Amino acid sequence: MVTLAVFHIGGTNIFIRRTDTALIAESIARHRCTYAFLMQSTCQELAEMNRDRRLDFGCLRSVSVCPEWDAMVTVVPARSLFGYGQTELMGPVAWSYYGWGDSLGRNGRTGPVAQLRILDDAGRELAPGEVGEICVRGPTVMHGYWRRPELNAQRQRDGWHRTNDLGRREPDGSLSFIGPKVQMIKSGAENIYPAEVEGCLRLHADVADCGVIGVPDAQWVQSVKAVVVLKPGARASADALIEHCRARIASYKKPRFVEFVEALPRAASGALDYKALDAAHGGGGYPGGETRGA
Numbered sequence: 121m122v123t124l125a126v127f128h129i130g131g132t133n134i135f136i137r138r139t140d141t142a143l144i145a146e147s148i149a150r151h152r153c154t155y156a157f158l159m160q161s162t163c164q165e166l167a168e169m170n171r172d173r174r175l176d177f178g179c180l181r182s183v184s185v186c187p188e189w190d191a192m193v194t195v196v197p198a199r200s201l202f203g204y205g206q207t208e209l210m211g212p213v214a215w216s217y218y219g220w221g222d223s224l225g226r227n228g229r230t231g232p233v234a235q236l237r238i239l240d241d242a243g244r245e246l247a248p249g250e251v252g253e254i255c256v257r258g259p260t261v262m263h264g265y266w267r268r269p270e271l272n273a274q275r276q277r278d279g280w281h282r283t284n285d286l287g288r289r290e291p292d293g294s295l296s297f298i299g300p301k302v303q304m305i306k307s308g309a310e311n312i313y314p315a316e317v318e319g320c321l322r323l324h325a326d327v328a329d330c331g332v333i334g335v336p337d338a339q340w341v342q343s344v345k346a347v348v349v350l351k352p353g354a355r356a357s358a359d360a361l362i363e364h365c366r367a368r369i370a371s372y373k374k375p376r377f378v379e380f381v382e383a384l385p386r387a388a389s390g391a392l393d394y395k396a397l398d399a400a401h402g403g404g405g406y407p408g409g410e411t412r413g414a
Contacts, residue, residue, distance in 0.1 A: 153179060164185065167185075167186065180193045197319070204254065226294055236255070238255070255280040305333075335402045337405075344376055362375055
């Protein structure tokens with residue numbers, strides 16, 4: 121699953137027989153690996169083993185694991201590391217390896233095992249730049265949910281698997297994952313996607329991590345709230361971060377509130393736990409449900 125795209129574009133895959141920390145470390149440094157399929161515990165072991173920085177891991181792209189590990193590697197958002205996929209598709213169907221790109225939310229291009237379209241609720245394909253549901257068909261798409269005929273009729277109509285995720289086709293043909301449908305924030309008549317606001321916030325030099333939620337608003341249904349972890353020694357203010365967003369994305373998408381915390385709640389997989397974030401910081405009122413899952 122992970123090595124297919126690298127093989128397809130003529131890259132190099134490095135295989136080892138077992139999880140041997142020393143061998144992994146030497147392989148990364150010697151072969152200048154840009155990605156390694158590692159559990160968080162292994163990353164922590166590697167960081168401990170390489171405390172003296174004898175080996176250079178700077179080539180390796182990785183999600184954030186711990187400060188010691190993050191200082192050794194190139195940290196990237198989790199969603200942009202592989203590309204885009206889900207369990208129902210047997211893993212990724214769009215791959216970052218087909219062009220890393222430099223635009224916000226870029227998730228690479230579709231691989232050889234699937235077709236991908238961005239469709240509206242009526243099943244019409246949307247033009248590049250428009251946000252709609254990511255829909256996929258091909259031999260790796262599941263046959264259906266077990267004994268869920270009504271759900272299958274809704275999610276697999278017209279021969280396309282509806283992922284329940286929102287995305288956007290870029291002008292160059294690549295995919296930008298926006299976020300799950302249920303994570304959409306509704307402010308007045310506008311739809312706001314947390315992933316886009318989070319991506320913008322992470323461009324600020326003082327931001328180490330962030331999560332964006334919707335908080336109930338009597339006038340606008342919801343308002344945007346950013347929960348932010350600053351880098352050590354950073355002093356960015358709430359107003360500065362709001363202005364940073366206003367200058368880069370549509371003004372209605374900028375956070376109305378910013379709260380600073382020491383760390384964000386995360387699931388065992390490392391993904392941001394939005395349900396816990398909502399519970400801790402007043403999130404709710406989402407169009408797809410009161411709270412969001414992890």
